[in-house]
Amino acid sequence: MKKTGGAMLSMLNLDRQSGMPLTRQLENKIRKAVLDGSLPQNARMPSTRQLATDLGVSRLTIKNAFEQLTTEGFLETRRGSGTYVAILSTGITPIKSSSKRRRKRTSKVGPIAPHVQRIQNSLATTRLSHVRAFRPGIPALDLFPRRAWSEAYSRALRSHDSFLLGYGPSSGLDQLKAAIAAHVLDSRGIECDPNQVVITSGAQQAFSLILLTLLTPGDTIWMEDPGHIAFRDAANLHGFGIGSVPLDAEGFSLSSALATYDPCNLIFVTPSHQHPLGMTMSLSRRLELLDVAKSQNSWIIEDDYDSEFHYEQRPLPALKALDKQNRVLYVGSFSKSMFPAMRLGYLICPSGLEAAFSAAETLLSQNVSLPQQKAMAYFMEDGSFNSHIRKMKQVYQTRRDTLVTALQNHASNILRPEPCLTGMHLVTRFTNSSVSDQFLANQLWEAGIDCLPLSIFRDQATVDPGLLLGFACAPENQINDKVIRAVRCLEAAMPTIQVTEE
Numbered sequence: 336m337k338k339t340g341g342a343m344l345s346m347l348n349l350d351r352q353s354g355m356p357l358t359r360q361l362e363n364k365i366r367k368a369v370l371d372g373s374l375p376q377n378a379r380m381p382s383t384r385q386l387a388t389d390l391g392v393s394r395l396t397i398k399n400a401f402e403q404l405t406t407e408g409f410l411e412t413r414r415g416s417g418t419y420v421a422i423l424s425t426g427i428t429p430i431k432s433s434s435k436r437r438r439k440r441t442s443k444v445g446p447i448a449p450h451v452q453r454i455q456n457s458l459a460t461t462r463l464s465h466v467r468a469f470r471p472g473i474p475a476l477d478l479f480p481r482r483a484w485s486e487a488y489s490r491a492l493r494s495h496d497s498f499l500l501g502y503g504p505s506s507g508l509d510q511l512k513a514a515i516a517a518h519v520l521d522s523r524g525i526e527c528d529p530n531q532v533v534i535t536s537g538a539q540q541a542f543s544l545i546l547l548t549l550l551t552p553g554d555t556i557w558m559e560d561p562g563h564i565a566f567r568d569a570a571n572l573h574g575f576g577i578g579s580v581p582l583d584a585e586g587f588s589l590s591s592a593l594a595t596y597d598p599c600n601l602i603f604v605t606p607s608h609q610h611p612l613g614m615t616m617s618l619s620r621r622l623e624l625l626d627v628a629k630s631q632n633s634w635i636i637e638d639d640y641d642s643e644f645h646y647e648q649r650p651l652p653a654l655k656a657l658d659k660q661n662r663v664l665y666v667g668s669f670s671k672s673m674f675p676a677m678r679l680g681y682l683i684c685p686s687g688l689e690a691a692f693s694a695a696e697t698l699l700s701q702n703v704s705l706p707q708q709k710a711m712a713y714f715m716e717d718g719s720f721n722s723h724i725r726k727m728k729q730v731y732q733t734r735r736d737t738l739v740t741a742l743q744n745h746a747s748n749i750l751r752p753e754p755c756l757t758g759m760h761l762v763t764r765f766t767n768s769s770v771s772d773q774f775l776a777n778q779l780w781e782a783g784i785d786c787l788p789l790s791i792f793r794d795q796a797t798v799d800p801g802l803l804l805g806f807a808c809a810p811e812n813q814i815n816d817k818v819i820r821a822v823r824c825l826e827a828a829m830p831t832i833q834v835t836e837e
């Protein structure tokens with residue numbers, strides 16, 4: 336039996352209030368119906384008179400729409416027989432009439448490659464958009480010196496420097512590069528030429544730039560396990576092989592890496608404050624790492640994301656400060672020392688690679704907002720940045736101590752905090768090591784408390800269940816109450832606790 340489009344078309348809704356002419360609306364709807372198969376190929380169109388009556392519009396409206404669609408090739412007139420949906424060679428598959436099937440098909444964008452699934456499943460995105468106690472990695476946004484920052488920003492915008500409104504140099508503003516070079520010399524012992532500083536949109540872009548610029552397909556990376564999820568997933572996405580290296584008391588276990596894997600092209604480490612577990616790499620381990628990198632000709636990424644905040648002792652000089660081989664890429668970020676929404680970070684590249692990184696930045700994303708870079712340069716030059724860090728160090732130390740005391744007072748039967756000398760979060764372990772930290776973190780989330788389960792940072796390693804509790808973003812006067820609420824929630828969840836995923 337010949338298919339007809341009459342029933343389907345008579346149900347079309349035309350919007351008389353919209354500014355779009357009815358003919359145009361009708362054309363759009365018929366075109367869409369042909370493309371998604373709901374008007375099957377070769378279906379007979381109703382007569383213009385019939386459709387005009389069904390839709391309550393003039394016959395001319397229908398005639399004009401049919402003529403336009405015939406000109407476009409969606410419809411065809413067959414002499415003496417009427418108008419038909421054309422037979423198109425687009426491979427359109429008509430959908431079945433069941434509304435379930437229809438919903439399913441229209442919600443898909445086409446065949447999804449497994450790597451697309453992997454990207455969308457990355458745990459690096461876990462609740463990134465929230466800011467509440469005890470979210471790790473978020474600074475004290477309640478105390479950010481907005482006035483000083485807005486003055487620096489207005490000064491940048493008022494500078495009448497039309498240069499700042501153009502594309503500008505891809506690798507960043509010279510003024511900010513010079514301020515960063517002075518800052519890392521003072522705080523991390525790194526001597527570099529300002530030209531080696533490449534301004535990036537946060538540490539994350541620095542990682543992508545490095546992968547893009549220095550590695551080639553088939554290359555391999557050693558990285559800490561547990562380790563920084565966003566780096567691991569970005570490296571996976573680029574298609575590099577990853578050797579997951581377990582940790583010992585000093586972080587990255589070099590002996591384990593050497594015993595397990597072939598030489599690699601790049602090593603990723605967080606020597607000042609291992610992410611997420613918090614150990615510091617000793618001077619001798621740093622020197623050994625540099626020796627190994629030299630012997631196998633690998634690059635090293637030193638991710639120094641939060642070492643500004645050290646409480647009991649000054650941190651060791653950066654790995655980059657010990658690098659005589661020109662193979663360490665030091666990555667810094669203003670996400671913790673200023674605020675994450677700035678999306679401002681930097682990498683210090685080995686000398687000789689400045690032009691390559693600048694060109695890579697052009698290809699990857701052009702640049703980071705120049706007015707913002709200028710404002711940051713002013714903020715650093717006039718001492719506001721250092722003064723902000725000094726104040727935050729004191730605030731974070733108080734918040735850390737308040738959190739530790741609250742945990743000792745209220746949570747000692749459930750959670751055990753580990754020592755924390757640096758950074759913005761506390762590592763805590765469950766006294767019962769058979770619980771699922773992901774399940775419990777979800778329960779806490781439902782109860783209004785944010786934190787990250789330790790197990791999400793692992794790749795191959797076995798990790799005892801625990802929670803990362805960020806103290807920097809938690810106002811002191813909320814900490815005790817939040818801990819009490821967390822304990823109640825955990826106790827309530829205990830009977831239903833699941834066993835740790837392996």
Ligand SMILES: Cc1ncc(COP(=O)(O)O)c(C=O)c1O
Pocket residue numbers: 472536537538539540563605610638640667668669670675679680
């Ligand atoms: C290990 C680590 N490195 C770097 C960063 C900073 O990333 P970005 O500068 O892209 O915000 C973070 C932020 O959470 C981090 O956890």
